[in-house]
Amino acid sequence: MTMKQWLLPSLFASTCLFSIAAGAGPIEKYSPVTADRLKNPEPGNWMLYRRTYDGQGYSPLNQINTSNVKDLVPVWTFSTGVVEGHQSPPVVNNGVMFVTTPQGQVIALNAKTGDEYWRYKRQLPDDLFQLHPTNRGVGLWQDKLYLATTDDHVVALDAKTGKVLWDTKVQDYKKGQYLTLMPLVVDGKIIVGGSGGEFGIRGYVVAYDADTGKELWRTFTIPGPGEPGHETWSGDDWKSGGAPAWMTGNYDIETRTIYWGTGNAAPWPGETHPGDNLYATSVLALDPDNGKIKSYFQYHQNDSWDWDEVDAPMLVDLQRDGRTIKSLIHPGRNAIFWVLERKPEGIKYVAGWPFVHTDVWKGIEPNGKPIVDPAHKPGIGKRVEFCPSLWGGKDWPSAAYSQNTRLVYVPANENFCGGFTGEKLPLVPGQLWLGTKPEDIGLKVRWGATHFGELQAWDPATGKKVWSHNFPKSHLFGSVTVTAGDLVLVGGTNDRMFRAFHAKTGELLWEQKTNSGIVGMPVAYEVDGTQYIAVQSGWGVDAQRIQDALATQNDVGVENNVPQGGVVWVFAVKK
Amino acid sequence: MSSPSDQTRRTIILTALATAVHASAPRSVAAEEDAPGSDLRPQKADVLVFAEGDHAGEVITPQDLNPGGPAVRAWPKDPKTSVVRKGSRLNEVVVVKLDPAELDDSTRPRSADGVVAYSAICSHAGCPITAWGKAAQGEKDVLKCVCHNSEFDPRQSAQVVFGPAPRRLAALPLAIADGSLTVAGTFVGKAGAQQGG
Numbered sequence: 001m002t003m004k005q006w007l008l009p010s011l012f013a014s015t016c017l018f019s020i021a022a023g024a025g026p027i028e029k030y031s032p033v034t035a036d037r038l039k040n041p042e043p044g045n046w047m048l049y050r051r052t053y054d055g056q057g058y059s060p061l062n063q064i065n066t067s068n069v070k071d072l073v074p075v076w077t078f079s080t081g082v083v084e085g086h087q088s089p090p091v092v093n094n095g096v097m098f099v100t101t102p103q104g105q106v107i108a109l110n111a112k113t114g115d116e117y118w119r120y121k122r123q124l125p126d127d128l129f130q131l132h133p134t135n136r137g138v139g140l141w142q143d144k145l146y147l148a149t150t151d152d153h154v155v156a157l158d159a160k161t162g163k164v165l166w167d168t169k170v171q172d173y174k175k176g177q178y179l180t181l182m183p184l185v186v187d188g189k190i191i192v193g194g195s196g197g198e199f200g201i202r203g204y205v206v207a208y209d210a211d212t213g214k215e216l217w218r219t220f221t222i223p224g225p226g227e228p229g230h231e232t233w234s235g236d237d238w239k240s241g242g243a244p245a246w247m248t249g250n251y252d253i254e255t256r257t258i259y260w261g262t263g264n265a266a267p268w269p270g271e272t273h274p275g276d277n278l279y280a281t282s283v284l285a286l287d288p289d290n291g292k293i294k295s296y297f298q299y300h301q302n303d304s305w306d307w308d309e310v311d312a313p314m315l316v317d318l319q320r321d322g323r324t325i326k327s328l329i330h331p332g333r334n335a336i337f338w339v340l341e342r343k344p345e346g347i348k349y350v351a352g353w354p355f356v357h358t359d360v361w362k363g364i365e366p367n368g369k370p371i372v373d374p375a376h377k378p379g380i381g382k383r384v385e386f387c388p389s390l391w392g393g394k395d396w397p398s399a400a401y402s403q404n405t406r407l408v409y410v411p412a413n414e415n416f417c418g419g420f421t422g423e424k425l426p427l428v429p430g431q432l433w434l435g436t437k438p439e440d441i442g443l444k445v446r447w448g449a450t451h452f453g454e455l456q457a458w459d460p461a462t463g464k465k466v467w468s469h470n471f472p473k474s475h476l477f478g479s480v481t482v483t484a485g486d487l488v489l490v491g492g493t494n495d496r497m498f499r500a501f502h503a504k505t506g507e508l509l510w511e512q513k514t515n516s517g518i519v520g521m522p523v524a525y526e527v528d529g530t531q532y533i534a535v536q537s538g539w540g541v542d543a544q545r546i547q548d549a550l551a552t553q554n555d556v557g558v559e560n561n562v563p564q565g566g567v568v569w570v571f572a573v574k575k
Numbered sequence: 576m577s578s579p580s581d582q583t584r585r586t587i588i589l590t591a592l593a594t595a596v597h598a599s600a601p602r603s604v605a606a607e608e609d610a611p612g613s614d615l616r617p618q619k620a621d622v623l624v625f626a627e628g629d630h631a632g633e634v635i636t637p638q639d640l641n642p643g644g645p646a647v648r649a650w651p652k653d654p655k656t657s658v659v660r661k662g663s664r665l666n667e668v669v670v671v672k673l674d675p676a677e678l679d680d681s682t683r684p685r686s687a688d689g690v691v692a693y694s695a696i697c698s699h700a701g702c703p704i705t706a707w708g709k710a711a712q713g714e715k716d717v718l719k720c721v722c723h724n725s726e727f728d729p730r731q732s733a734q735v736v737f738g739p740a741p742r743r744l745a746a747l748p749l750a751i752a753d754g755s756l757t758v759a760g761t762f763v764g765k766a767g768a769q770q771g772g
């Protein structure tokens with residue numbers, strides 16, 4: 001046995017895993033999650049990343065609404081005991097709540113009382129390099145849960161006990177491969193996409209059998225030799241060109257098509273990877289049965305700005321130009337609000353407009369290709385500034401669509417610009433490979449800016465902004481949820497507030513200060529006839545990075561005082 | 576828009592670069608992992624070698640380092656077997672040469688000729704310490720982890736002076752033998768992140 005063979009089993013032993021039953025567990029009554037329940041979820045449950053497969057982030061519950069939200073009070077809280085960015089939605093299935101935390105923990109709670117049933121703690125390897133130490137939630141299927149981990153495994157747990165049922169290694173964390181997303185569950189397939197664009201990986205989406213953890217298919221987001229699109233890469237760039245797929249996709253039930261967003265090309269300066277670079281910064285239409293790419297739309301070519309477009313577009317039936325458009329709506333990190341159409345022959349461009357200030361685009365061609373201003377495109381050996389910053393007009397935190405108001409609510413960042421000096425640097429597996437020195441990355445506030453964060457309401461039918469709420473002292477870095485009670489729920493600011501806005505007018509109706517800042521996704525659910533609102537507070541990751549960068553700019557006057565530590569907050573209307 | 580000839584030349588340069596990286600990296604990494612002792616933590620009497628740059632692999636002497644920084648990344652190397660301890664990233668250190676008068680009482684005894692060494696793995700989430708520059712608060716240059724902006728003061732046992740890191744970096748005591756920097760003891764403190772990265 002060589003030394004390497006000997007090392008492998010010992011490595012596995014050091015990363016193995018267990019769950020701790022605690023408090024009220026195990027769960028006695030559990031409602032198995034079926035394909036039908038995921039396709040048509042009960043109004044009181046939140047079982048997918050954005051509640052429904054269309055990714056709208058809309059709850060049909062209206063017991064809490066614009067008239068009584070002022071009486072919303074915390075009914076229970078739960079400290080996770082973990083620091084860093086708590087980004088997952090509290091997932092709720094008939095009275096049982098599952099939250100995930102950074103560092104691969106899953107906690108099962110009684111959604112009514114906050115009592116803990118059990119907790120799974122992943123034992124992460126000591127030498128793990130976690131650039132984004134976070135997790136965005138568990139996928140549900142039958143009586144199992146699925147967790148994607150930062151040491152690049154997918155783990156199946158027994159929903160009632162937290163016991164590990166299978167554990168599949170996806171790729172090698174030592175090469176910068178990691179996972180942060182909530183798995184997408186479609187008809188017994190557990191589908192995840194890889195993170196690691198900043199380590200020079202080749203992105204992919206992969207499906208596993210829900211019962212066994214066996215790999216069913218894997219589709220690389222950069223085509224290999226002989227595959228369509230390969231010609232958009234030069235030489236061997238495709239092997240390390242990024243295009244990660246680190247956010248959960250959405251799913252069109254009617255056509256059985258998954259829509260999955262992809263991230264930037266690697267390393268950052270486009271000169272280091274000449275070509276259009278398919279399928280980086282795109283949305284892919286995938287067949288859930290075999291992973292085949294049916295169609296795609298690339299939001300921008302030859303990415304040079306680190307603009308991941310991983311947040312999957314929302315599926316919306318849109319009344320526009322006198323007809324119903326089966327649309328895809330994506331407020332992009334590249335500052336363009338995209339309206340696309342799901343046509344039988346593939347994804348087609350309908351309209352696009354900037355939703356925050358940008359100096360990178362000079363317009364959009366009729367086919368949807370944005371026209372770049374070369375003065376604001378980073379290159380090798382020169383410092384280039386561009387707006388918005390590399391975190392974009394809207395990063396991964398999700399927008400929401402209300403079926404009541406027919407508006408799209410966008411957690412936007414305005415007035416931030418950035419820049420860096422591009423460099424050609426050798427790829428060292430497992431080391432950051434950005435194409436610039438990390439310390440050279442800049443974030444600047446535009447001169448004369450009166451605010452940074454902006455919650456925006458857009459009418460996708462007309463392209464008009466209907467209202468916006470500005471945050472003068474904070475960026476906005478949290479997902480938005482909207483309810484049939486016409487409440488727009490969002491955290492995301494550095495003052496630790498959780499807020500409810502009037503979906504029609506943008507009026508601030510309610511706010512509550514929490515323990516930390518909120519980068520988690522709010523949800524609405526119901527148990528025994530009572531509606532609740534839940535969100536995790538726990539600041540960290542990129543929200544913290546932007547905050548730190550702002551705090552060092554004296555003239556901006558933002559204090560860096562956001563405490564860390566995760567708490568699940570659950571609210572109801574005071575009776 | 577570049578001319579076609581520019582484009583071609585650039586493509587060739589990039590391809591050559593990429594090929595060189597792909598051809599050499601896996602072989603050398605595998606060899607390092609396989610070498611006995613390569614994943615042992617730094618041992619007393621190890622020498623330190625440059626981890627990157629033109630002098631990668633060469634033994635570091637105090638004269639190689641600029642007073643006042645920047646910090647450089649280094650690997651321990653077993654002088655008897657010549658094995659560089661690259662088998663675990665937890666073995667990588669950063670060294671920086673400072674004015675001995677600036678060092679506090681716990682740091683000075685671990686220094687050699689003003690040079691101090693610390694684990695290069697951030698105690699927050701396990702990123703490498705890559706930067707040396709002015710602190711977010713104050714005028715001094717400090718060790719920085721750019722992943723989430725943690726800063727460590729190498730004059731005070733690398734205590735955290737900014738950012739989310741929960742504790743100081745592990746310190747590696749140094750000495751000088753035959754003009755080279757050598758390791759004088761094992762890590763003081765835990766190398767690595769708060770919980771598995």
Ligand code: FES
Binds near residue numbers: 699702721722724740
């Ligand atoms: S890993 Fe160093 S600050 Fe987060």
